[in-house]
Amino acid sequence: MTDPNLRIRGLSKSFGGVKALDGVDLTVPAGQVHALLGHNGAGKSTLIKCLGGAFPPDAGTIEVGGSSHTRLSPRESIAAGVAIIFQTLSVVDSLTVAENIFLGQEWTRYGTVHRRAQEEVAAGLLERVAATCSPRDRVGDLPMGQRQLVEIAKALSRSASVLVLDEPTAALSGAESAALAERVEDLRTQGLAIVYVTHLLAEVERLADAVTVLRDGRVAHHSTVAGHTRRELVDAIVGRPEPVAHGTAAGRTTGGAEEPGGADELGRTDEHGAADDVVEGITRAPRLTVHGFRGPGFGPVEISVAEGEIVGLYGLIGSGRTRILETLFGSRRASGGSVRVGERAVTAAKPSDALAAGIALVPADRRRQGLFPVLSAQDNALLPSIRPLARRGVRALAAERRVFDALSQAVGLRPARPRLSAAAFSGGNQQKLVLGRWINQARRVEVLLLDEPTQGVDVGARQEIYQVVSSLASQRGTAVLFASSDPEEVVALAQRCLIVSRGRITGELRGAELTEAALLSAVHEADDTGPATSAPATSAPATSAPATSAPTTSAPMTSEGAA
Amino acid sequence: MTTATTAPAGRLTPSPRALAGGGLNALRRHPLLLVLALMVLVFQLTTGSFLDPGNLRGIATDAATLAIVAVPLALLVISGYLDLSVGSTLALGGLVAGWLAGQQHQSPAVAVLGALAVGAAVGAVNGILCCYFGLSAFIVTLGMLTAVRGLAQQLFPLPLSSFGSGFAWLGGSRIAGIDAPVFIAALVLVAGALFLALAPSGRHVFAIGVNREAAYLSGINIRRTPYALFVVTGVAAALAGAIKASVLDSVVAGTSGAGFELTVLTAVLLGGVALTGGSGSILGVLLGVLFLGCLQNGLTLLSVPTFWQQMAQGTALVAGAALAYFGPRLTR
16 A cells, blocks of 8 residues: 655745735644644645645655655545545435445446446445445535545545545534544544644644644744643634734723733623723613524523624534524524514514514625625615605606615725626625615614624725724614625724634623734644643633533534524 | 616716717627618618518517517516517417407407416416525426416417407507507517616616626515516517417417527627626617518528528627627727
8 A cells, every 4th residue: 555644845836916825834744633823814624625636736755655646636635535525525315324435436337237236335434434424325415524434434435545634623613523523533543644634732732743733824833732732722823922902092002912811800801990981881782682592403592682783603613603693683583582673572483573673794705605696886885775765656666776876985896887887896885885884874773793894805805894884883873783704804893702612602702802823723632522621811701601512403504604 | 798788877968068978888789780771772672672661560460479579578587587488478368369359259458358367367477486485487488388388278279269359450550650569569669668768677687687696685576577577578479479469460379489489588688788688789689680670671681591590690790799799808
């Protein structure tokens, strides 16, 4: 057999002048689990995709299975023994387990698929990964964890020597995650070289033999697992030993990530009232009150957003932050709890109910859920306002134009051309159009929900969008609740941030404690699978006391980013 | 491909220069206009009688029934749906109107209203199944095409004829110097254009066709408007059937309106309405209808056999699609 060893040397890859990977080295010997850490955009995905043959690297070599390559095609990558299990699995739901394992390499006899032989071999492979499903089960009927094992079995059937797992537990329940960890340990003893991409430090501690942290396309930290502390890893991920605090905190920042302390540390921060806007926020009337709210894969959660307040929901993909927003907006069905806008109780069974109550949502997937690409900019921004503006069932064209012009000025739309089709605008300006749908003069929105408000938006437009949202809150008193997976964005936009993990709110950060480092360590450490040892001050108090102690719901969580 | 989506908005009193620019724009958006003009020229030169008032009147009357159904069908296609059952609905509408007027000796108004009610019923069935139950419009209306034809033949196994002079008014009289069917078609065209330009639901039709999910998340009722369009399309098909029955003074259940659904769809698609939904205009539909009407008439004048005419019609559709696909790439 070939030498099951992966050695990457000096790998670089640029996209239009931006260095996604800059001279990255990574060596994984046989029988080792190597954890790959790094924040969104650090280069983890690019590294995996170069390895899988999706991108040709600009420079560097990939040695795998005993041969060295400067670039790989997907086919060569598989032939060399690399198997990548992506977060969004590539199994075919309508086929059986055996058919999936042998997809593209079917065993044939007399020109037809030799089903029985395939199923026998598949059974052996499933046993190797300790999967409980049968080779004849339809993959679509299996829970997430089993589907993942099917994909790993498929990799084994192709005699993979290097296995890459991309955030494998993001879509799994607690029990499934624990089972997967055992499988990974088995596979290590079977001699595979495993690259394990994760956000969770607990998993690193349990599984990894070595760790590499990527930041801005470079190796920011490398060590064997015993040779570091959690703090070092978090600092390597964030890349700033002295994180910039939110707001104009007078004097030194309290409760920062580098300051380990007890729970009293937090009390002190509140007392200090370092960020004055938050103190005001507390006295302001609550605009959105969510109590005991439950839905598919999350809850119960308690959320309160005051008039003119901007609150962030920060968590990993699959943590439930998108589902909370979608359920508040009525595009998913709530299973319990109450929602109030001001004094009024709201039950939103569909988006139009939520809109009637003054709750609007700007969805994360702009292409699929927000934009009407071939329609004009004006139609995109005013679509729900056309009927309210109309008089006696006839559109008020002059008023529509007036509202559009005011809006395009307020959000800084470029170009400010009402008739240009939305597809012709940049991502940032498209986002302004979708956002403008709810913040124009013709609408009265009490609560604005934003899901990944600047996804696919360039840096300049990002700042403009933050300004628009901030002035909306401060001038019109709109309560803003946004979900984000970008700590930089949370720090820039939020006055207060709730940490979401596995469908629960596990912490809260406000004022001076709201830093990128604090956010990262809060989610990296908030996990059921690992023991929450030595929780530092920054992991914050649990706002809803039962949230952390109550057992996890059995509902399997699926990856929601794309769903 | 934004055609009508942008055209009517904005200034209400355009300057002459804007009008000229608009004319050029219209030509760029509707290359069919140029093709139509060329075709008329060729037919006039080869036949010498194509532009005679009598012939033009014949073309207009033939095109009228096509236009009456093409307008609501175009709106339905823009909103992302489809109705293949219009040929059979047309037959059933004509039969019901003829039966009421001829055999039940009802007044022409009752006869027409009866036909419209039947058309509305067929449209409502299509609409409920497609919009509220979410079944595929292609499958539902394909099924209805066969089912309604079967119903028509079961109810009216024998040809109907002699509907009386009162009923003949619908197809033969003149309103303000224009043949009644042409007058009705003009009303339908104007109503369709006004709906798209000035009714709030007109915008919703485009939005639903472009991105149903985004429209739903914008709080738009994504079921009601397409449902209403299915009903209106059924009504329009039945009205066209009543007009045809009145003009011909006879209806045969087995053959009336056979293949009509494909002709109407051809006109709609030639007129630049995208089958994927979200774009199209009433001006385009008018051009598509006129193009088919002129083509058929000119070729008949030239004594081209029917089968060749069918080939020409089919070729025109494919050529039009190819032009729409390759045209923008060539000019860029």
